[in-house]
Amino acid sequence: MAAERILIVAATYVRNLNGKQIAIIDGYTFYACNSLSGNLDTSMWRCTKGYPCKARFKALNTGEIVRVTTLEHEHVPPAIDVHDGILYKLAKKKPTPVTYATHMR
Numbered sequence: 001m002a003a004e005r006i007l008i009v010a011a012t013y014v015r016n017l018n019g020k021q022i023a024i025i026d027g028y029t030f031y032a033c034n035s036l037s038g039n040l041d042t043s044m045w046r047c048t049k050g051y052p053c054k055a056r057f058k059a060l061n062t063g064e065i066v067r068v069t070t071l072e073h074e075h076v077p078p079a080i081d082v083h084d085g086i087l088y089k090l091a092k093k094k095p096t097p098v099t100y101a102t103h104m105r
């Protein structure tokens with residue numbers, strides 16, 4: 001796969017029901033994990049799916065993304081809904097349209 005430089009990536013920042021900040025890119029959700037590097041101006045954001053998904057990026061605390069490690073996920077996006085800046089997870093009862101589209105290709 002060709003290495004592709006992503007120059008402009010925008011994340012939407014919301015909060016979940018627990019008040020935790022969540023970033024959304026292309027329908028995928030990320031949570032911040034403070035790096036131990038001592039740099040308090042940036043945070044690493046990891047896919048909420050966690051291992052083995054390697055999608056993650058680094059962003060300034062202002063929300064500006066400064067480095068994308070990868071945004072490739074090995075799963076479909078989570079079923080989510082956002083209302084007034086609050087993230088709601090939808091119950092997974094049936095495959096999403098995204099799943100169908102992938103299989104029909």
Ligand SMILES: [Zn+2]
Pocket residue numbers: 028047048049050053054055072073074075
């Ligand atoms: Zn992921």
